[in-house]
Amino acid sequence: MKTTNNTLRMPLIGFGTLITGATETISATRDALDAGFRHFDCAERYGNEREVGEALQEGLSAGGIAREDIFVTTKLWNTNHRPERVAPAFDASMKKLGLDTLDLYLIHTPFAFQPGDNQDPRDQNGNVLYDRGVTLLDTWRAMEALVDSGRCRAIGLSDIGLDKLLPLYDSARIKPAVVQVEAHPYLPETELLEFCKAKDIVLLAFAPLGHGMKPGPLDDPIVSAVAARVGKTPAQVLLAWAVQRGTALLTTPKSAARARENLDVTALPQEAFDEIDRIQTRQRLNDVVKTGSPGFIPRSP
């Protein structure tokens, strides 16, 4: 469990719902709940909040699990940054998820796109149409109002660097509780992590397994050698490293066996942790942080 600066308790290992296909979303979410995941990361942009909500509702009642026992996040998409669009976008997500209150609402990226129903607005040359008429602070004020309304327990940001986080943090009336960014041994985000620790913000790492890409952290020779030595899988080693350095994390196992594997995480011996810390390879796998355009969005089946 991680406790945020507003005393919210978040399970350290979260299940990410960036999954292609309705059937796959439902079965992977049910498998994750059954395996013991209690933290679910969703987004308007993933286009599957309804399926995640359905799987959660069914799983909660079948397993006798209370709503309060799970932690649910969803995210405001770039086309809804105008303050007057924030509450309607929140309400739409809540309706799809079938929830009355949300644990955490994140601004998905700091980039405002042209408002409207088209989630990926582009000009005739294929360039993203940004919205210059709204600032991140304008959007944040509307997020703060959601917390004031009592329907959302905490708010935060995603795909943001310190350059944009610092001024927002200074101006925020309600401080961000969570910052969600790509983080793994090839992109440790050490400076951002230090800032978050100093301010009691939870750094929530996505792509802790490097989005499963190979080559990538999952088949890194140092990670493989540590895994063989400690009798764990490379995935378990990467997840343990993420937890031990003080982040929470999101992972997206798509089978029941992998869901159990990814929750079966135990601390690494200090020398193994240090060895992974010393990996020098540097690679960002997802460029969403640079443009606001997601690298990995499921296509409709």
Ligand SMILES: NC(=O)c1ccc[n+]([C@@H]2O[C@H](COP(=O)([O-])OP(=O)(O)OC[C@H]3O[C@@H](n4cnc5c(N)ncnc54)[C@H](OP(=O)(O)O)[C@@H]3O)[C@@H](O)[C@H]2O)c1
């Ligand atoms: N804020 C953002 O912009 C943003 C961007 C991306 C993701 N996210 C969030 O972060 C979540 C995590 O996604 P991710 O891609 O970053 O997750 P990840 O866990 O780093 O990578 C998922 C990949 O790892 C593989 N995998 C999972 N468990 C494994 C295991 N035990 N052994 C070997 N391979 C394994 C999966 O393979 P299979 O498919 O074969 O199971 C999949 O290809 C997303 O679902 C989403 O909620 C947020």
